[in-house]
Amino acid sequence: MKVIDHINQAKDTLVSFEVLPPLKGKGIEALYKHLDPLMEFKPSFINVTYHRSEHIFKKRADGSFEKVVVRKRPGTEAICAAIMNKYNVDTVPHLICGGFNINETEDALINLRYLGIDNVLVLRGDAAKNETTFDAEPGGHRYANELLKQVTNLNAGIYIEEDLKGTQQRTEFCIGVAGYPEKHFEAPNMQTDLRYLKEKVDCGADYIVTQMFFDNEKYYAFVKSCREAGINVPIIPGLKPIYNKKQLTVLPKTFHIDLPADLANEIQKCKTDQDVEEVGKRWLLEQSKDLKKNGVPVLHYYTLGKPHIVADVVREIR
Template identity: 30%
Template sequence: MTTPEISFEFFPPQSLAASFRLWDTVQTLAPLEPRFVSVTYGAGGTTRELTRDAVSTLHNSSGLSVAAHLTCVNASRQETLEIADGFAKAGVKDIVALRGDPPKGQDQFVPHPDGFANSVELIEALASTGKFGIRVGAYPDKHPEAQDFAADIDWLKAKLDAGADEALTQFFFEAETFFRFRDACAKAGIDKPIVPGILPIENWKGARNFARRCGTHIPVWVENAFEKAVRDDREDLLATALCTELCSDLIDGGVDKLHFYTLNRPELTRDVCFALGITPKAELQNVA
């Protein structure tokens, strides 16, 4: 089996304890030599400052290539581009450009009066600066707001045509879901890399709720397996086995890159990587 390139997503800490957790996560996963790590934005841009600080700290102290998430929510064009310029001045050369989720309590995205109307406008503006590699989101299962599966593919193509270099997918439970999506993208003329997003399931209840919110199909067999594993106190064992099998199936199908959503809990991600033959190569450099 070919060993894939990997990348990891973290979220910014909102407390001192969470800061230690993030650093522990970085120390655990950095020796696996990811091609990059990304730091998320909270819904409605609520962690904008925290994201900026976490990106800056990771970039300066970890030796990792860090990609900053950037959204269109609750900010004018000028404010958004000033944030991007701040990333560039800090040496951050990669951005994950997203429309972003609506603020808490709102059902749908409403553009800022002076802001970007959607992710395509944001991508065009970022690409015009020439300062960043740009990654975008993709949905192997239909996005909850999309008219249909074909509309999702068309929107992804628009984002890539606007200047994005690579797409990272939402998580899914079966390799065939990704292969079907990949084939549809190729048929639509998309030739830029599409990297499957992988969620090692730390907590089945939370993962199930998140899947339902973002439109990810939950196969009946997965639901039944986790309900039994939770009853038998074998949830982590099942999660590791299923995630490893999913990644192995993807690799067998020609996938050479995987993007892991760590939720700042590195153990399952590390164990899956080990099972795939991805082993530590170096220690994280010490922070002065």
């Protein structure tokens, strides 16, 4: 079932989760263990992130170096199919520009259709860890709206190969895109960022999922600005628990977001990580209650290693 259909048919705020693929060489059992305590809440869908390839230099026997492409968390498509099979829940694989050329992207989308997956979250993706700026794959997409256009072309039955035109089935992907209540860090200003977001919606995006935020007023202001800009698709808030003091510096640096002073001050007073978890859980709970009261379509939780915190919160708001 498509995400947009879940939203349109819902009588109350839905719940969804986001998970990481296991590290390369690890089994899927740890992921199942992560998801098991969350399944009692009957999530409408589960997002599975995609992590682009990285370039490393490996030393040869003769002392020279060769450039090697590695992926630390492979398997997004297969994991989505495994989750669907085990839990009978819809999944949303992330699809990014980095690491794919357009032909590989088309093949990946065809594989998703074969697996019965009809949702994708289209993202440009971040620069590789050893690169300062985003570089597109040779023959790949530079921007999310280019990738989004390829998905909508397949939905219209338009494939890359000329001799396939008119002979292939149309795909039926529901397409999500990312939104940034505090502005994408590469955008010069919020107005530019909103204009780019509207381009993605005009290209065929069905809904928006936001970057994490810790101040609901920023989400409400973002939704208001989107509506004023003519962006009328559902806007799903993305939520994440804080569970250690290190996140006070890591989250702003990595995701270019602000943490409210009240939250930061309470965390600074904590003596242990368990104390931080309690503060983070209370904050997430109050965020969730307020958002649900104000009628958001879905509460989307970035679980990422701390499913028990999210489970405790969802249990109190259901």
